[in-house]
Amino acid sequence: MSTSPQEKIANLTKELNHHSYLYYQENKSEISDFEFDQKLKQLEELEAAYPEFKLEDSPTHRVGGTITKNFNTVYHKSRMLSLGNTYSKDDLIEFDKRVMKGLGTEDYEYFCELKFDGVAISLLYEQGVLSQAVTRGDGEKGDEVTSNVKTIRTIPLRLNGDYPETFEVRGEVFMPKKVFKALNEERAKNGEALLANPRNTASGTLKMQDSSVVASRKLDCYLYSLLGDAITTSTHEESIHLLERMNFNVSPTYARCKSLEEVFEYINTWEQKRHELPVETDGIVIKVNSTAHQEELGFTAKTPRWAISYKYKSEAAETRLNNITYQVGRTGAITPVAELEPVLLAGTTVKRASLHNANEIERLDIRIGDYVFVEKGGEIIPKITGVNHDRRAADSKETIYQNSCPECGTPLVRKEGEANHYCPNADGCPPQVMGRVEHFISRNAMDIAHLGPKTIEGLFQTGKISGIADLYSLTFEDLNGLKFEDKDELTGEVKIRSIKDKSAQNIVESLEASKQIPFESVLFGLGIRYVGRTVAEKLAEHFKTIDNLRNASMEEVIAVHEIGERIAESVVNFFSIPENIELIERLKAAGLQMRMEETQTPEYQTQIFQGKTVVVSGVFESFEREELKKLIKSLGGKVSSSISGSTDFLIAGANMGPAKLEKAQNLGTQILSEKEFSEMINQ
Numbered sequence: 001m002s003t004s005p006q007e008k009i010a011n012l013t014k015e016l017n018h019h020s021y022l023y024y025q026e027n028k029s030e031i032s033d034f035e036f037d038q039k040l041k042q043l044e045e046l047e048a049a050y051p052e053f054k055l056e057d058s059p060t061h062r063v064g065g066t067i068t069k070n071f072n073t074v075y076h077k078s079r080m081l082s083l084g085n086t087y088s089k090d091d092l093i094e095f096d097k098r099v100m101k102g103l104g105t106e107d108y109e110y111f112c113e114l115k116f117d118g119v120a121i122s123l124l125y126e127q128g129v130l131s132q133a134v135t136r137g138d139g140e141k142g143d144e145v146t147s148n149v150k151t152i153r154t155i156p157l158r159l160n161g162d163y164p165e166t167f168e169v170r171g172e173v174f175m176p177k178k179v180f181k182a183l184n185e186e187r188a189k190n191g192e193a194l195l196a197n198p199r200n201t202a203s204g205t206l207k208m209q210d211s212s213v214v215a216s217r218k219l220d221c222y223l224y225s226l227l228g229d230a231i232t233t234s235t236h237e238e239s240i241h242l243l244e245r246m247n248f249n250v251s252p253t254y255a256r257c258k259s260l261e262e263v264f265e266y267i268n269t270w271e272q273k274r275h276e277l278p279v280e281t282d283g284i285v286i287k288v289n290s291t292a293h294q295e296e297l298g299f300t301a302k303t304p305r306w307a308i309s310y311k312y313k314s315e316a317a318e319t320r321l322n323n324i325t326y327q328v329g330r331t332g333a334i335t336p337v338a339e340l341e342p343v344l345l346a347g348t349t350v351k352r353a354s355l356h357n358a359n360e361i362e363r364l365d366i367r368i369g370d371y372v373f374v375e376k377g378g379e380i381i382p383k384i385t386g387v388n389h390d391r392r393a394a395d396s397k398e399t400i401y402q403n404s405c406p407e408c409g410t411p412l413v414r415k416e417g418e419a420n421h422y423c424p425n426a427d428g429c430p431p432q433v434m435g436r437v438e439h440f441i442s443r444n445a446m447d448i449a450h451l452g453p454k455t456i457e458g459l460f461q462t463g464k465i466s467g468i469a470d471l472y473s474l475t476f477e478d479l480n481g482l483k484f485e486d487k488d489e490l491t492g493e494v495k496i497r498s499i500k501d502k503s504a505q506n507i508v509e510s511l512e513a514s515k516q517i518p519f520e521s522v523l524f525g526l527g528i529r530y531v532g533r534t535v536a537e538k539l540a541e542h543f544k545t546i547d548n549l550r551n552a553s554m555e556e557v558i559a560v561h562e563i564g565e566r567i568a569e570s571v572v573n574f575f576s577i578p579e580n581i582e583l584i585e586r587l588k589a590a591g592l593q594m595r596m597e598e599t600q601t602p603e604y605q606t607q608i609f610q611g612k613t614v615v616v617s618g619v620f621e622s623f624e625r626e627e628l629k630k631l632i633k634s635l636g637g638k639v640s641s642s643i644s645g646s647t648d649f650l651i652a653g654a655n656m657g658p659a660k661l662e663k664a665q666n667l668g669t670q671i672l673s674e675k676e677f678s679e680m681i682n683q
């Protein structure tokens with residue numbers, strides 16, 4: 001079925017707007033920059049051929065970013081634009097022709113810089129003092145993030161020597177590759193989700209509300225443009241040198257190019273060398289050097305006509321697939337991994353790449369012994385994009401997906417409609433047992449901050465623990481000096497780690513401290529299937545002690561407000577397994593909290609919500625949501641998660657879903673704002 005140009009335009013517009021939203025608002029990418037740029041180009045071509053179908057919200061006539069509500073909105077003195085981009089040298093020849101035609105002379109020069117992959121920023125200096133920092137936003141106006149930008153050490157807060165009275169500098173805020181790597185290592189250690197790339201991280205960091213967190217993230221900034229009435233430089237190069245003299249951080253990677261040939265040389269020089277720079281780069285920027293020429297060429301709605309960026313295509317290599325291995329995740333999910341003949345790509349040796357799941361193997365029709373294409377762009381993680389079928393051996397065999405768990409031998413299962421295979425042996429499969437320990441120590445459970453997943457793995461490896469309960473028998477002597485192997489899942493690289501003095505001490509102390517963690521957290525930490533944080537709180541509140549819960553019948557568990565059959569069955573089942581009972585007895589003996597503490601509410605004497613059902617929704621200024629729920633309970637109320645006929649009050653915070661609000665209005669539920677709620681409890 002073919003789609004009409006009109007539909008194609010509509011679809012591309014929608015798709016690109018979706019990716020732009022993710023990219024600029026949520027700092028996420030679902031497709032590569034290359035794919036995005038190709039689609040944008042396709043849309044541009046379609047719109048040029050069928051201008052009547054061009055949509056109002058087309059991404060082709062707007063600068064991509066947006067502003068947020070969290071910061072002051074500030075208008076730029078002159079718009080902050082995007083750059084035209086290309087991946088082809090032929091397009092640069094076209095660009096050069098346009099410049100020549102526009103200027104009516106062959107007498108011009110270019111100035112080349114690297115294209116730093118970060119977030120554009122505008123800095124305003126008044127009387128030599130940094131007075132304002134604003135993001136590009138939608139090009140006309142952006143977010144004022146001055147206090148966050150002030151944490152960047154290479155940005156001068158006050159200038160010395162000579163400087164114009166007021167002027168603006170523009171540049172790129174970025175996260176150095178090294179800082180990014182360390183941050184991700186730290187996150188891996190704490191069992192937190194890994195960040196995708198330095199650009200998205202820099203962009204997310206710049207828009208954080210807490211400047212002290214921003215400071216800890218060690219952002220940096222390169223400046224590459226100088227503006228203002230008082231700026232009288234006649235070339236871009238002079239501006240760059242002036243910035244250097246004023247002590248701004250300018251990357252020394254620029255070059256003046258007298259011809260397009262020299263530009264090509266610059267491109268070739270940096271294609272590999274750029275990987276050695278401290279910052280991620282995704283291409284180069286070519287600017288007409290003379291200010292007068294720039295003015296003559298002017299701007300389109302979205303980009304300057306005197307500059308263009310040439311982006312390096314993500315690099316590809318061809319290599320042999322030596323084997324497919326299978327990894328078992330903490331949840332039992334199986335990931336097939338391509339074991340490759342090592343190949344050099346974008347400055348690093350690639351040996352492995354994820355094949356995601358059986359569908360992907362089928363899609364690629366990839367077989368052991370095949371020569372495959374591997375790509376790596378600015379992204380950190382390599383990807384297999386295809387198979388070179390011309391080089392396939394005549395006797396190659398179709399890949400048959402592994403049918404039993406590589407860790408414990410249990411037959412794998414794949415649920416209807418799911419992409420991944422699973423190992424169902426949750427209690428006996430080593431990575432899954434490790435996963436349970438990791439869950440137990442996680443922040444919302446026992447919050448044992450000094451133990452990370454890597455250390456847990458090491459403790460299993462060295463036989464120091466074989467499950468949760470063993471944690472509490474660990475001594476300083478067990479831990480101090482302990483050495484273990486740490487294997488990078490992607491590269492297969494093995495490092496030796498060791499626990500030293502201070503960390504051993506910290507682990508022992510944080511385990512000791514966790515004995516004070518309240519019962520509901522312990523219950524949550526046990527990892528009973530379907531018992532999330534909220535359910536754990538409800539059960540703890542209702543049954544008060546682990547023994548009551550353990551002895552409860554299915555009916556008694558279902559009787560708890562908002563607990564359904566599925567959860568009840570899982571709970572009863574958990575307590576019917578002897579190993580689990582033994583675990584609980586050992587944890588009890590270790591001194592963990594196995595009963596609710598009586599809550600006291602001295603500040604609020606009255607039980608104003610006695611017998612009332614309350615729903616809390618949205619974000620609150622003076623309360624954490626969990627804290628608010630606790631408070632309501634301490635005032636006699638029942639907290640429920642969905643609105644129904646029996647809801648008495650809805651406490652509506654900011655940003656709550658309109659559907660919920662409407663439902664409450666229709667049901668005639670009494671709706672309280674945060675202010676009204678505060679007044680009510682403080683009466």
Ligand SMILES: NC(=O)c1ccc[n+]([C@@H]2O[C@H](COP(=O)([O-])OP(=O)(O)OC[C@H]3O[C@@H](n4cnc5c(N)ncnc54)[C@H](O)[C@@H]3O)[C@@H](O)[C@H]2O)c1
Pocket residue numbers: 019020023024028029030031032033034036037063064081082083085113114115116117118119120121136171172224285309
């Ligand atoms: N993967 C996705 O889903 C997705 C979605 C939206 C956008 N994108 C990517 O973002 C790009 C569009 O972003 P854009 O409009 O910001 O354009 P751009 O990032 O391609 O180019 C403009 C920006 O380059 C930066 N820059 C870096 N070094 C520079 C230098 N030396 N001189 C001047 N500027 C320099 C500036 O911040 C400037 O704002 C797309 O081309 C695409 O690659 C990707």
Ligand SMILES: [Zn+2]
Pocket residue numbers: 328405406407408409410423424425429430
């Ligand atoms: Zn298994």
